[in-house]
Amino acid sequence: MKKHFLFLIALTNLTVVLPQQITIHIKNSEVDKAVLYSLEGEKSFIIDTVYKGAKEIFQIPVSHKLSTGFYRLSLNNDKRVDFIYDNEEVILETDANNIFDRLKVIESKSNKLFYSFLKLNKQYKTKSEVLQLVLARYPNNDEYYQTTKNRLVQLQKEYSSFVNNESQRNANSFIARYFQSAQLPVIDPNLTSDKQLTWLKEHSLDNVDFNDAGLIYSDCFTNKSIEYLMYYRNPNLPKEHLEKEFVKAVDTLLTKAKVNRLVYQHITEYLIDGFKKFGFDEIIDYILNKYVIEDDLCLNEEIESSVKKRIEQAKLLTKELIAPQITLPDINGKSISLSSITAIKTLIVFYAAWCPHCQELLPQIAKLYDYQKKKEVEVFAVSLDSKREEWINFIKENNLKWINVNDEKGWDGKSADDYYIYATPTMILVDKDMKIISKPMKIEDIETYFR
DSSP states (O other), X not given: OHHHHHHHHHHHHHHHHSOOOEEEEEETOOOSEEEEEEEETTEEEEEEEEEBOGGGEEEEOGGGOOOSEEEEEESSSSOEEEEXXXXXXXXXXXXXXXXXXXXXXXXXXXXXXXHHHHXXXXXXXXXXXXHHHHHHHSOTTSHHHHHHHHHHHHHHHHHHHHHHHHHHHTTTSHHHHHHHHHOOOXXXXXXXXXXXXXXXXXXXXXXXOTTOGGGGGSSHHHHHHHHHHHTTOOTTSOHHHHHHHHHHHHHHHHHHHTTSHHHHHHHHHHHHHHHHHTTOHHHHHHHIIIIIITTTOOOOTTSOHHHHHHHHHHHHSOTTSBOOOOEEEBTTSOEEEGGGOOSSEEEEEEEOTTOHHHHHHHHHHHHHHHTOSSOOEEEEEEEOXXXXXXXXXXXXXXXXXXXXXXXXXXXXXXXXXXXXXXXXSEEEXXXXXXXXXXXXXXXXXXXXXXX
């Protein structure tokens, strides 16, 4: 009898720790199947296809053994349900015609808190920004000013109370840790506008636990990164000055992230992807050189080949190393080798006639080249054009008098491969022994060499 009793206790305990069901009831859904994704910041990874059952219910079986984190059930590109799995049963109900506003959490404490947090964040951000705007422009000796200030203080207390109370009830739970790191900064209303921005740059990341690798499986670190970058954004600045401002933000974010290797990698990949979308190439190179290469940081295998080539170029084509040999035909079909050039220095330029940046840069280099007092710098221009006629026309139109060669295989050619070319134009300056002197990024970087 005792053995049977112990068996029942063990069976009961086993039942308790098994993963729970995830049930999502989507009314008015026209699709018969959806795709389940796990989320890491802005990245999503397919887990399985989930088929609609009776009564418009999508049920994710316990056999998936999901880990704690953010998930998404996607009906199509526009309709999706995001939820948290935190080792508890999840039952959600919504309408396909308005998924977010009509979503109800029937079961799951974590998801109830999560959706309350999302709504609270939205309301707090909207209201606090309006109140701050009034305080910034209203006379501070007016009664309405103090009324507005009191309302802001009350709003801040309500927001902080929710975040801190809920995160303290079970401090080790995923949702509590998420609240602590994802919360919006609460600014002292007594600070002036300029001091508020300074404070945000210095303290807005104070509550973020960069050592919590579990938060990678949420939008926490990516949201805080973009939020922090926005404090350095100034649309009135020219691009080169804006890049310098963003570099300051990058240094702060990645220095803090270094406490945890996985978090460090996660944020680094996010920053590289983001800056690539907006064409901030100099910031990407800065991140690769100062952080990825210097700290030997391993990036995700799925990272784009162009970024991989950037890393390889930075690692393998460094100063003082011998540049790879290039032998290609010129405009007359005669083969010319890089090593045959006798000039004191040679500027190797990889370009393509169709490339807008090349169309701007090469005529600028041509002016420097033509006006040299002594021909101390030769230019070895390597065209990656597959269409010979376009290449020849480009040379003639811009009156390029230096050494012009062409690799008709373009990006798939040996020269592009040997130099890990990931973008055009790419410049590399070598000495007479083919040792690399530098890898200039823009025209200002090479002006001093042409005299």
